[in-house]
Amino acid sequence: MTVIRISLPKKRVSRSWKGDVVLFALLALVGYFMAMPLVFVISNAFKPINEILKFPPDFFVQNPTMNNFFDLYHLLSGSWVPVTRYVFNTFFIAIVGTAGHVIIASMAAYPLAKRHFPGKAILFTIVVMSLMFSATVTQITNYMTLSWLGFLDTHWAVIIPAIGSSLGLYLMKQYMEQIPDALLEAAEIDGCGEFRIFWTIVMPVVKPAWLTLIIFSFQGLWGAGGAAGAMYIYSEQLKTIDYALGQILQGGIIRTGPSMAATLLMLTVPILIFVLSQSSVIQTMSTSGMKD
Amino acid sequence: MIQLVRKTRTALGSGKPRLKMNLTLKEMKRKKVIYAMIAPYFLIFFAFTVLPVCLSLLVSFTNFNMLEFPKWVGWRNYAQLFVRDDVFLIALKNTLIFAAITGPVSYIACFVLAWVINEFPPKLRAIATLVFYAPALSGSAFIVWTLLFSSDSYGYINAFLLKWHLIMEPILWLKTPKYIMPIIIIVQLWLSLGTSFLAFIAGLQSMDKTLLEAGAIDGIRNRWQELWFITLPSMRPMLMFGAVIQITASFAVAEVATALAGFPSVKYAGHTIVTHLMDYGSIRFEMGYASAIATVLFAMMLGSNLIVRKLLAKVGE
Numbered sequence: 310m311t312v313i314r315i316s317l318p319k320k321r322v323s324r325s326w327k328g329d330v331v332l333f334a335l336l337a338l339v340g341y342f343m344a345m346p347l348v349f350v351i352s353n354a355f356k357p358i359n360e361i362l363k364f365p366p367d368f369f370v371q372n373p374t375m376n377n378f379f380d381l382y383h384l385l386s387g388s389w390v391p392v393t394r395y396v397f398n399t400f401f402i403a404i405v406g407t408a409g410h411v412i413i414a415s416m417a418a419y420p421l422a423k424r425h426f427p428g429k430a431i432l433f434t435i436v437v438m439s440l441m442f443s444a445t446v447t448q449i450t451n452y453m454t455l456s457w458l459g460f461l462d463t464h465w466a467v468i469i470p471a472i473g474s475s476l477g478l479y480l481m482k483q484y485m486e487q488i489p490d491a492l493l494e495a496a497e498i499d500g501c502g503e504f505r506i507f508w509t510i511v512m513p514v515v516k517p518a519w520l521t522l523i524i525f526s527f528q529g530l531w532g533a534g535g536a537a538g539a540m541y542i543y544s545e546q547l548k549t550i551d552y553a554l555g556q557i558l559q560g561g562i563i564r565t566g567p568s569m570a571a572t573l574l575m576l577t578v579p580i581l582i583f584v585l586s587q588s589s590v591i592q593t594m595s596t597s598g599m600k601d
Numbered sequence: 602m603i604q605l606v607r608k609t610r611t612a613l614g615s616g617k618p619r620l621k622m623n624l625t626l627k628e629m630k631r632k633k634v635i636y637a638m639i640a641p642y643f644l645i646f647f648a649f650t651v652l653p654v655c656l657s658l659l660v661s662f663t664n665f666n667m668l669e670f671p672k673w674v675g676w677r678n679y680a681q682l683f684v685r686d687d688v689f690l691i692a693l694k695n696t697l698i699f700a701a702i703t704g705p706v707s708y709i710a711c712f713v714l715a716w717v718i719n720e721f722p723p724k725l726r727a728i729a730t731l732v733f734y735a736p737a738l739s740g741s742a743f744i745v746w747t748l749l750f751s752s753d754s755y756g757y758i759n760a761f762l763l764k765w766h767l768i769m770e771p772i773l774w775l776k777t778p779k780y781i782m783p784i785i786i787i788v789q790l791w792l793s794l795g796t797s798f799l800a801f802i803a804g805l806q807s808m809d810k811t812l813l814e815a816g817a818i819d820g821i822r823n824r825w826q827e828l829w830f831i832t833l834p835s836m837r838p839m840l841m842f843g844a845v846i847q848i849t850a851s852f853a854v855a856e857v858a859t860a861l862a863g864f865p866s867v868k869y870a871g872h873t874i875v876t877h878l879m880d881y882g883s884i885r886f887e888m889g890y891a892s893a894i895a896t897v898l899f900a901m902m903l904g905s906n907l908i909v910r911k912l913l914a915k916v917g918e
Contacts, residue, residue, distance in 0.1 A: 448882065452882065476846075580731075
């Protein structure tokens with residue numbers, strides 16, 4: 310079969326220079342607003358104490374120093390609970406929660422995307438509905454449930470609800486829908502069971518989607534679920550680094566340097582993960598559309 | 602989706618109901634592997650997302666302190682909420698103002714920025730994406746705003762206003778009711794270029810470019826017409842998804858408010874429904890009352906989402 314390609318002269322809508330100017334001015338303005346506070350964090354993390362206390366302050370650091378990072382180390386090593394404990398707690402919650410979410414949500418997303426079974430439509434409708442209210446609505450009742458299950462004041466109080474987050478399932482299901490049926494049929498003929506198909510064929514194909522789930526889930530849990538963590542965990546030795554850093558900031562102006570150094574360190578991890586997986590994330594989000 | 606539900610319903614409706622039931626049961630038995638695969642997720646999902654909504658509706662009609670058995674009180678919690686609880690009415694007003702401003706502004710910003718950077722070369726686009734998305738990604742880094750708006754002369758904004766002689770003495774930004782709300786809105790907007798922003802970028806990237814060429818031939822004159830008649834309608838599923846995410850987030854303002862303005866804030870200027878909920882749920886342990894607040898919040902979020910979905914269906918018509 311021959312394909313006849315008729316090439317039309319490429320015609321693009323004219324872009325007026327006035328429009329360009331307006332849009333770029335807007336972009337620059339918003340870009341400044343978005344970047345300024347983070348630049349401020351970086352700049353202050355390297356400021357020596359005399360520059361922090363200077364009036365009027367300089368936006369950019371003049372004589373950069375690593376002192377704030379050393380001070381941070383000393384402040385943290387003086388704490389009642391060893392700092393490694395806080396760091397361990399943070400990593401434990403973020404990694405276990407993220408891994409659990411990615412595996413369990415993908416396992417549920419596969420049948421929802423590619424198989425027919427009674428109850429499928431209603432289950433997915435409920436998942437979409439749940440995107441329409443935030444976790445804050447369920448926090449109080451979850452407190453009761455978690456206390457009844459005996460999960461209160463353990464890391465599981467933050468991890469388990471995060472595994473059941475609905476955004477991840479939704480994105481994964483939408484992405485899996487574009488897997489060609491032929492690929493799955495071939496595996497079925499070879500005698501693969503559903504679970505084998507899911508693990509050896511589907512999961513490698515949807516790598517962009519699980520990278521996306523990783524970044525979203527990790528980002529939520531890295532701050533240890535924010536309010537959720539503060540609400541469900543009260544033992545000092547179970548708290549996360551986020552909490553320890555919050556205590557440093559309480560020290561007022563003199564602690565600005567170390568606390569900005571800490572904020573900078575906390576920032577780098579999710580940003581690094583995002584930089585490495587950006588194209589996968591964008592690829593996944595291109596299937597995120599919601600049909601009405 | 603709703604159509605699908607309807608379809609299965611009509612399919613179930615035909616034939617004898619019992620026979621249909623048996624068939625469904627048989628099919629379910631045959632596909633038990635599938636149910637085993639979705640079970641772990643949906644067990645957690647139902648326990649921590651669906652059940653809590655139903656349960657909090659139920660508990661909202663009781664008086665419950667987690668120690669004694671709940672007492673049924675009927676509509677009393679709701680009546681108290683809307684008639685006697687002045688602080689709740691402040692929280693309600695604040696939440697509605699936050700939602701009415703941050704919701705639409707952040708939604709439009711997400712789209713416009715995604716649309717502008719869409720024509721950039723890939724490298725530049727990746728950098729721009731990172732710059733705009735970084736605040737949403739950085740979690741608790743919004744704490745830096747407390748330094749910018751710090752009430753002494755070390756506060757960056759105070760220092761500059763003093764230096765330029767615009768003010769004579771430092772302003773207590775986060776302790777003055779009239780400034781609290783605008784500051785929280787600013788920070789909330791700073792954090793709001795999140796998931797929907799990425800969805801819009803992806804949507805614009807994967808758009809069928811031939812549509813634009815066809816449009817140019819059909820007499821689309823400028824980029825604004827192109828936006829309204831071609832780009833927006835073909836992005837409708839993304840717009841739906843983005844709206845859901847932004848609306849839900851815009852009603853849930855709490856963490857930023859408590860971190861910046863304190864809890865409770867001066868004259869409750871930064872008090873929202875969520876902070877009110879935290880107050881009764883995790884400090885006073887009046888679970889019945891807290892559940893009533895949660896139910897009101899749930900109704901507001903779901904209601905506005907459904908209304909906006911109806912409106913978005915009209916885009917480009």
